[in-house]
Amino acid sequence: MINFTLNGLDVAVEKGFTLLEAAKFYGIELPTLCYNEALSPYGACRLCLVEVGIPGRSRLVSSCTYPAGEGLYVRTHSNRVIETRKLLIEMYLATCPGSKTIQDLASKYHVTRVRFKQKHEECILCGLCIRMCREQMQAKAIGFVERGGFRRISTPFEKKSEECRLCGGCMYICPACQARCQGPQEKSAVCNACLNLSPPCLERFDEMMCYMDPCVACEQNSRGEKSER
């Protein structure tokens, strides 16, 4: 067993667990876009970030690819994680607002504005379809081509693939196109129609890691005011 500290708790998981698996095991939810239990982790969407290391000497890593290690000090909902994750979600919204998965994430993590210029892309290049095709369907019909801003998903030599059996696994697993969001209009990126959750964290209570707003116990909201409810 590997022993380490997760959000202040001493935890133990089997060797070979990633931090994401460990967090799940202990009932801590982390957002993911490029992760699927049935596929190898890839670490591309960066949403599953957690903070590893003692404050002051810590860094953010993708929990889906980071192996749980003896004695690690891990925080899944520190301010730094939350702020960074929110900005990433904002960037996702600005890039690919047509995905219900992303719109849901925005609401869930309380991202209510988009300051970037609006794009309307279809693909977030999470690579799930590629791994699905390769690992579950044994087909290897698609892959990434080019790099940087030109990166896209295509078949070898951009020709109709003979390996593809038209199983549809790639579409099934796609977080961007599998469920299109009906909410957002072309002009505004944020839907937030299903915004029915409280903000996930109170900045002031970072170290305590309390997610309630207003707090059930002290009935204070994130600005320190008494709740009116």
Add this chain to the structure above:
Amino acid sequence: MSFLQARLRSPEQFAAMQQKLRLRRESNERYVAICGDTGCAAWGSKNIRAVFQEKLDNLGVKEIAIRFTGCLGLCEYGPIVVVFPGEIFYQRVKEDDVEEILRETFLKGKVIQRLLYEDPLSDKKYVRASEIPFYRGQKRLLLGKHWKIDPVRIEDYLAIGGYSAAVEAFSGLDREQIIEEVKKSRLRGRGGAGFPAGLKWQECYETPADKKYIICNADEGDPGAFMDRSILEGNPHSILEGLLVGGYAVGAEEGLIYVRAEYPTAVEKLKLAISQAEELGLLGDNILDTGFHFKVSLSIGAGAFVCGETSALVASVEGRVGEPRQKPPHLAENGLWGKPTVINNAETLANVPLIFRLGSEGYGRIGTENSRGTKIFSLVGKVNNTGLVEVPLGMTLREIIFDIGGGIKEGKKFKAVQTGGPSGGCLPESLLDLPTDYEDLNASGSMMGSGGMIVMDEDTCMVDVARYFLRFLKDESCGKCFSCREGIGRMLELIDDICEGTGSPGHLEFLQEVARAVKDSTMCGLGQTSVNPVLSTIRYFEDEYRAHIEESRCPAGVCKDLIRFEIDKELCNGCGACLKSCPAEAIEGERKKPHGILDWKCTRCGICLETCAQGAVLKK
């Protein structure tokens, strides 16, 4: 070379041969070093060599050797020819000068004044290379060897003590002793991160495995950087020797040099060097009958910047797409083909033989407390002497730029120096006295990186500089991490707005917020450091950003959307020079009457400003 043909069978045989070569060399130090590197080759140094050869053959002179060397520095003054003994430095040598050099300098010992280097600042002429201010301030422990050896002749390297560190290592020292020695020398990686080389070796050494690898990272993807290439081409055996010592220390029997396909000369020189060392029995099975096996092969990369990152490099060698992966597991546990692997930068490895030659203590005396040894910087930009400079670590930026580099071109004012390659930072004048030390550079928001050093003068717009580097990094990102691929693009979008005058007051703060998130959330060093050009320019040149945003003004007059050209009606004499030269046909006017610029047609190329003899074109 009869005694070079036989395979050496013991360390004693090696020592005897080396001794012979050394004595022969000492008894005749008459040779001419002709720089054969890219810069001088472009100036025609190949022909110079041919003419030297022809004249020597005609004269029947055998005792004067020709060494066609790696880069000698001062590339601008090529072709460079140095006459030994005497170290007489001739610059801008032409084919017609060759005969005179042979006749006057070699035979009569006379110096040809016309060919000497003249310092542009003091107009003083210098005879000996080491007196020239450019070289005087340097400590050329690595580059200095280039003067003495022809990279295609292993005997040159052997004669100056080459391979003795390697032979000493595997014939007499324990692996722990070697690692201890390197640790004591405090050699740190020259490829970017500055990780202690000895510790890296130790980690790999301590990981049990049936097979291990050592890789020389000669990918060198930083634009404008050529220090590794210079060593690969000028002294390839020093890298092989470093690999041999490292390979023996960590327990690897296979070494690999990862070099980019854009370096064909380096590849050619390395191939030759490997085959020469193999023939002598310094590489291969059972080296010098000590029971140590070591082979070296080349792996040619396709030139992606990101493939310099160690895990992407491994992927590329294995034939996969060059994409980094999350570490841990570190390469010392799970590297090439899943085996423990050490990756060292080429310059780091070239330092290894030096440590054994000087002793870890001697080596450790060079540099500062935390940064030992010398570092090669590629000094480029608006500085008088451009080229590779090798200095003790810790020398201040001012000494490098002004004393060695000869100051700013055309007497302009220094504005900033960008260190550390594309993902380094820009440092202002107030930090000129900063020592080039790993920690100091990091703390100032820049980095050592691989040693790029771009000097900028007052005509440079720092926002534009940040934009330039972001563009490079956007193209070179592998595109795996959303935060890097999209984040760099978004930062660029914001900077584009600022350069185009459409930035809003919140732009600057937002840009910093995005930069921090990109830095934090990206997996590999490329994305993490991609924000340095942005954050460092904001940190030191915030006023300039603000001028763009708040006043729609580019103080340096670079950003095209924020400048305008006008013709002063008083000064214009209607000569028509600008009208003829304007590629956009944006200038109108009758002869002898003041001209005018049609702003809607003007592309802000600035050609009119350069052509106007009256100084009537104004940039606003």
